[in-house]
Amino acid sequence: xxxxxxKFRDALFSVIPITIIVLILNFTxxxxxxxxxxxxxxxxVLIIFGLLIFLIGVDIAIIPMGDMLGSTILETKSIWKIVLxxxxxxxxxxxxxxxxxxxxxxxxxxxxxxxxxxxxxxSVSIGVGALMTLGVLRPLFNIPLPIFxxxxxxxxxxxxxxxxxxxxxxxxxxxxxxTGVLTVPFIxxxxxxxxxxxxxxxxxxxxxxxxxxxxxxxxxxxxVMSIFARNVDLSHTxxxxxxxxxxSNSIAGSFLHLVPSVMLETLSALLPIVIIxxxxxxxxxxxxxxxxxxxxxGFVHTFIGAxxxxxxxxxxxxxxxxxxxxTLTSLENKIVVILFGFLLGAVAILxxxxxxxxxxxxxxxxxxYIKGSLIIxxxxxxxxxxxxxxxxxxxxxxxxxxxxLLPGYGLAVVLSYFVPNLFVGIAxxxxxxxxxxxxxxxxxxxxxxxxxxxxxxxALIDGFGTISMIALMPVLTLLIFxxxxxxxxxxxxxxxxxx
Amino acid sequence: MNNNTKSYELIYVILNFGMGSKVYRFARxxxxxxxxxxxxxxxxxxxxxxxxxxxxxxxxxxxxxxxSSKINDIVPQIVxxxxxxKPNKGILFTIPIKDFYDLQNNGxxxxxxxxxKNGGAKNTMYDAIFVVVDKGKAEFVxxxxxxxxxxxxxxxxxxxxxxxEIEKIFSMEIEPEKDIVLIxxxxxxxxxxxxxxxxxxxxxxxxxxxxxxxEVDQAYGIL
Numbered sequence: 001x002x003x004x005x006x007k008f009r010d011a012l013f014s015v016i017p018i019t020i021i022v023l024i025l026n027f028t029x030x031x032x033x034x035x036x037x038x039x040x041x042x043x044x045v046l047i048i049f050g051l052l053i054f055l056i057g058v059d060i061a062i063i064p065m066g067d068m069l070g071s072t073i074l075e076t077k078s079i080w081k082i083v084l085x086x087x088x089x090x091x092x093x094x095x096x097x098x099x100x101x102x103x104x105x106x107x108x109x110x111x112x113x114x115x116x117x118x119x120x121x122x123s124v125s126i127g128v129g130a131l132m133t134l135g136v137l138r139p140l141f142n143i144p145l146p147i148f149x150x151x152x153x154x155x156x157x158x159x160x161x162x163x164x165x166x167x168x169x170x171x172x173x174x175x176x177x178x179t180g181v182l183t184v185p186f187i188x189x190x191x192x193x194x195x196x197x198x199x200x201x202x203x204x205x206x207x208x209x210x211x212x213x214x215x216x217x218x219x220x221x222x223x224v225m226s227i228f229a230r231n232v233d234l235s236h237t238x239x240x241x242x243x244x245x246x247x248s249n250s251i252a253g254s255f256l257h258l259v260p261s262v263m264l265e266t267l268s269a270l271l272p273i274v275i276i277x278x279x280x281x282x283x284x285x286x287x288x289x290x291x292x293x294x295x296x297x298g299f300v301h302t303f304i305g306a307x308x309x310x311x312x313x314x315x316x317x318x319x320x321x322x323x324x325x326x327t328l329t330s331l332e333n334k335i336v337v338i339l340f341g342f343l344l345g346a347v348a349i350l351x352x353x354x355x356x357x358x359x360x361x362x363x364x365x366x367x368x369y370i371k372g373s374l375i376i377x378x379x380x381x382x383x384x385x386x387x388x389x390x391x392x393x394x395x396x397x398x399x400x401x402x403x404x405l406l407p408g409y410g411l412a413v414v415l416s417y418f419v420p421n422l423f424v425g426i427a428x429x430x431x432x433x434x435x436x437x438x439x440x441x442x443x444x445x446x447x448x449x450x451x452x453x454x455x456x457x458x459a460l461i462d463g464f465g466t467i468s469m470i471a472l473m474p475v476l477t478l479l480i481f482x483x484x485x486x487x488x489x490x491x492x493x494x495x496x497x498x499x
Numbered sequence: 500m501n502n503n504t505k506s507y508e509l510i511y512v513i514l515n516f517g518m519g520s521k522v523y524r525f526a527r528x529x530x531x532x533x534x535x536x537x538x539x540x541x542x543x544x545x546x547x548x549x550x551x552x553x554x555x556x557x558x559x560x561x562x563x564x565x566x567s568s569k570i571n572d573i574v575p576q577i578v579x580x581x582x583x584x585k586p587n588k589g590i591l592f593t594i595p596i597k598d599f600y601d602l603q604n605n606g607x608x609x610x611x612x613x614x615x616k617n618g619g620a621k622n623t624m625y626d627a628i629f630v631v632v633d634k635g636k637a638e639f640v641x642x643x644x645x646x647x648x649x650x651x652x653x654x655x656x657x658x659x660x661x662x663x664e665i666e667k668i669f670s671m672e673i674e675p676e677k678d679i680v681l682i683x684x685x686x687x688x689x690x691x692x693x694x695x696x697x698x699x700x701x702x703x704x705x706x707x708x709x710x711x712x713x714e715v716d717q718a719y720g721i722l
Contacts, residue, residue, distance in 0.1 A: 002587055003543060003556045006515075060552045071634075071676070140671050197658065199672035291638070297552035367538045368519070368559065 011052040014356070017347040018442070019044045022320060025340070030327040036319050038251055043316015046255070047309045051353055054181070054305025058357055061298020062182070063189040065277050070193020072284050073136075082140075083133050089190070090132030090214060092272040093183050094125040098265035099440065103177040107170065107225075115229050120222075127221025128178055128214055132187070135213035139195055139206040145424045146416040148209075152216045153413050159223035160402075167226035169401050172468035174222050175215035176435030181306055182269045184354040184433050187211050188361055196365070205421040207365045212428025215471075255315040259307070262314065266306045274299055309353065309437065317442040325449025334395055337450070338388050345387030345470075346380040348442045354433045355379050362426060370485070375426070378481045382474030383434055387443055389473070390466045394451045401465040408472045415479040423482025430474040439470045506567040507596050507609060508716060510574065511560060511627075513539070513653050513681075514589040518581065519559030525580060526563055529573045533601075534563035539681075542641050542651040554638075558653055560681075564599065574717060583720040592683060592718040594627060625715040626689045630680040630696055631659070632708035637678035640696055644682050647695035652682040683721055 022040060026032045032040070073085055094100060104120035131152075138148050160168055179187075187210055195206035277295065281287060287295070324344070328337050349355060359372035393399045416424045447466040510531075512522050519536040526534065540555040548554075565573060570593060582588045601607045630640045637654040644652060658674040667673065684692060693710055701707045 002515075003548060003553060004551075056551065056553060060554075068635075074673075142671070197673045197676055199658075199674045203658070294552045294554065301552065364538060368536060 007056060008048075008052055010356070011048050011055070014051060014350045015044050015048045017350050018344070021343055021347050022324070025324060025328075029331065029336075030324050032320060032323055035251060036323060039254060039316045040320040041316070042251065042255065043312040046312025046316070047351055050305045050307070050309025050312055051351065051356075052305070053301050054309060054353055055356060057298045057301030057303070057305055058185045058353075059298070061295045061302055062185045062273070063357075063361070064298075065273070065295060066186050066189030067193035067196075068285055069276070069280060070190045070195070071197065072280060074194055074197070079137075079140075082136060086133040086136045087129040089276065090129035090217075091125045092276075093186065094128040094178050094218070095121060096268045096272055097178055097180050097183065098269060099177045099180060100124060103170065103173070107222075111229050115225060120225060123225055124174070124178065124218050124221045127217040127224075129217075131217025131220070132210065132214045135191075135210045136194060138213070139198065139202070145205070145209050145421050145428075146413070148213065149216075149416055149424070149428060150413050152213065152220075153409050156216065156219055156223065157406075157409075159220060159227070163223045163226045164229070165402075167223065167229070168405075169465040169468055171219050171222040171226065172401075172405055172471065173435075173465070174218035175432045175471040176439060176467040178215055178218040179211060179354075179432035179435065180269055181310075181353055181437055182266075182273065182302070184211055184436065185357040186273055187214055188358060188429065192361060192365060202421075204365050205425060208362070208422065208425030208429050210425075210429070211432040212425070212430075212475075215432040255311055258311050258315050262307050262310045266303055266310065270299065270303055270306075313437050313441040317438075318445040321442045321445030322449035325446040325451075327449075329391075329394070329450040337395075338391050341391040341446070341450070342384040342388040344446055345443055346384030348438045349379050349383040349434060350376070352379075352434065352436050352438045354436045358426075358429065358433050366422070370422075374481065374485075375478070378477045379430060379434055379474050382430070382477035383439070383443070383470055385477070386434075386469035386473035387447070387466070390447050390469050391450055393465070394447075401468060405468060405472060408476060412472070412475050412479060415476070415483065418486075419479050419482035420486050423478060423485065427475045427478035427482065430478050431471040434474045435467050435471045439467060443470065505609070507599065508565055508567050508570055508593045509596050510563045510565050510570070510577075510591065510593050512563075512577065512581075512583070512589060512591045513541070513558055513560050514581070516557035516559055518589070519561050522561050522577060522581060523563070526561075526573065526577060529576060530569060531563045531565055531573065534561060536561050537655055539656075540654040542654075544651060555654070560653065560655065564596070565593075567595070570717075574719075578719045585720075588720060590683060590718070590720040592625065592627065592721075593716045594713050595716055624686055625683055625718045625721065626686050627713045627715050628680075628682045628684070628689065628693060628696075628710065629713070630682070630700075630702075630708060630710050631657075632678055632680070632700060632702075634676035634678050636700060636708070637680050639699060640678075640680040641682075643695045643699035644680075644684075644692045647692040648688045649682050649684045649692050652680045655679040655681065683715065683718065 019041070022032075026037060073082055076082060076085075100121055101117075104117045104124070107115055107120050108117040135148075138145075160171070163171065188208065191210035192207045196203055198206055277285075277299075281292060324340075328340055331337060355376060356372075359375040362370055362375055363372045389404060393401070393404070412427070416427075419427070444466055510526075512519075514522060516538070523534050523536060537560045539558045539560050541558040543554065543556050574591065574593065578584055578591055583591045599609050601609065628644075632640060634656070641649075641652045641654070655678070657677045657679055659677040682692065689712060693712065696710060697703065702710055
């Protein structure tokens with residue numbers, strides 16, 4: 001029983017901070033109407049239980065399966081099999097990702113059908129599959145991570161120069177579009193399974209970075225797509241958020257009407273993973289009946305958990321996000337807005353499931369040498385800064401998204417040469433990890449609300465791009481944490497020798 | 500090289516995840532100089548958790564070297580402070596060591612005068628069984644041990660590096676992954692449990708694995 005209680009406490013403490021901040025705001029400067037507040041609280045409860053069940057499921061199904069799969073692929077020892085299998089994995093995970101379908105739909109609309117939705121989905125999935133394959137091959141041929149990322153982001157930079165500017169923010173949002181709540185744990189545990197056998201120190205280092213590499217594939221694919229769309233009439237405005245209207249005003253109704261679509265989304269994201277598992281179970285895993293049943297149970301938990309927290313976040317958190325964003329921004333004192341932007345970003349990410357999965361994996365791989373709490377605080381500061389910087393961008397008219405992205409990614413690539421490789425992998429993974437559920441619901445609606453009120457800023461275009469920032473900032477904070485860690489641990493090492 | 504002729508013991512503390520650093524810090528204040536923390540998995544037994552599919556829980560194993568003369572002072576303090584003798588708080592046991600080399604200190608050698616010289620009224624009814632097998636087989640080891648009367652075990656994940664076992668895939672060196680299962684049990688059960696594991700896992704076959712048994716000096720928290 002102790003085990004469950006502890007997991008429940010973890011889930012509780014990840015949702016309490018954001019609840020407290022929202023309640024404080026409610027009783028001070030941003031009064032929220034009762035219906036929305038009750039919805040928010042119900043959402044919070046759903047997220048707590050969803051998180052609890054989901055994380056148990058990930059623990060007993062997704063992580064062991066990714067792990068076994070990695071080992072099995074490596075044992076084929078045939079480079080063509082590895083290439084083929086990895087490409088198919090990347091492709092099939094991406095092609096069913098619900099968020100990608102939404103983004104592809106928007107591109108279809110913006111280009112007035114010149115770039116069809118299905119074309120976007122297929123080409124992004126090819127990009128994801130291709131880069132995932134390269135990411136798996138990288139350690140096999142001993143190419144260091146910093147060099148790999150330098151090449152990848154140089155390609156992205158060149159593509160971004162050629163691509164029409166309207167597409168840049170959509171493209172840099174791509175990490176959010178391709179890494180859902182299921183794909184992040186799956187890809188990262190696949191990497192751990194692949195490389196944990198590696199001799200020497202590199203086994204830790206190579207266990208991370210695959211998520212980051214995979215998401216850069218999505219950015220590339222979208223930029224390439226947009227270059228072909230150069231001559232297309234872009235007069236349609238980007239209206240990503242028109243579909244977020246809430247049709248039902250009754251409290252229970254606003255949650256219940258979400259359930260069928262959320263179930264369908266989760267099922268379609270989970271299905272390829274389950275199918276891959278069943279194929280490998282028959283051909284190579286050949287698990288005992290008990291272990292097999294356990295993994296199936298894990299898939300069921302994962303499904304139930306994901307449905308609960310997706311429903312909670314979509315039904316309860318989005319509305320409150322818009323209200324807070326809107327009311328806060330109308331305040332005279334802009335410093336307060338920026339400050340609360342930081343605070344809300346920092347607490348919202350604590351409820352992100354992928355953050356917990358990855359920090360636990362980091363603890364496991366490094367035998368507790370790097371504490372999960374360190375990683376979580378880096379995420380928290382990073383996302384806080386991302387939201388604060390996005391708020392600043394809506395206030396200062398001349399500031400463009402690329403003013404952040406270009407120096408940001410430049411700095412990240414440069415820093416990667418000075419930071420221990422383990423942190424480089426973790427940092428670049430964090431872009432995909434942070435742009436999950438909380439970013440897409442609460443933080444995005446906050447930014448939208450904020451942009452909607454400020455004069456001269458376009459709610460649709462300026463709200464957009466927040467995801468790009470959330471994908472960028474944790475990369476930087478984790479690299480900086482890595483740098484501090486390196487300096488501190490080298491000091492500690494010399495002290496020990498002196499004793 | 501100086502030979503220090505005092506006797507030494509290795510203290511093992513197995514606790515829930517997150518407690519390891521606290522115990523180590525506490526022990527350091529009591530004068531323990533060398534120690535390390537390993538991550539492991541403990542088996543859980545509860546019909547409800549089994550129904551949910553939860554079969555193991557993260558544990559931390561703290562290993563500390565301690566002089567035998569101090570051990571009767573330090574161990575009870577750790578046990579009291581972390582309630583190790585209460586159910587579900589953890590296990591503490593000590594194993595005498597023959598000698599050790601302090602590699603941080605130019606390989607200075609420490610030799611125990613006599614192993615097990617402090618017998619007498621102490622609790623020496625327990626053995627520690629270590630089983631090293633290929634990754635994924637740990638659950639069968641625990642199953643086999645439980646059938647013979649053991650009450651669960653702790654699994655440590657490791658990489659093996661046997662004489663012929665390092666191979667290369669392209670330009671990447673591979674070390675096969677291993678599971679180490681640590682089982683503490685009453686002496687009279689040892690033979691039965693070892694035999695059960697041996698039979699179930701074909702340990703005698705080449706590459707089947709390794710079993711070794713160590714005598715436990717003191718033990719706390721074993722139900």
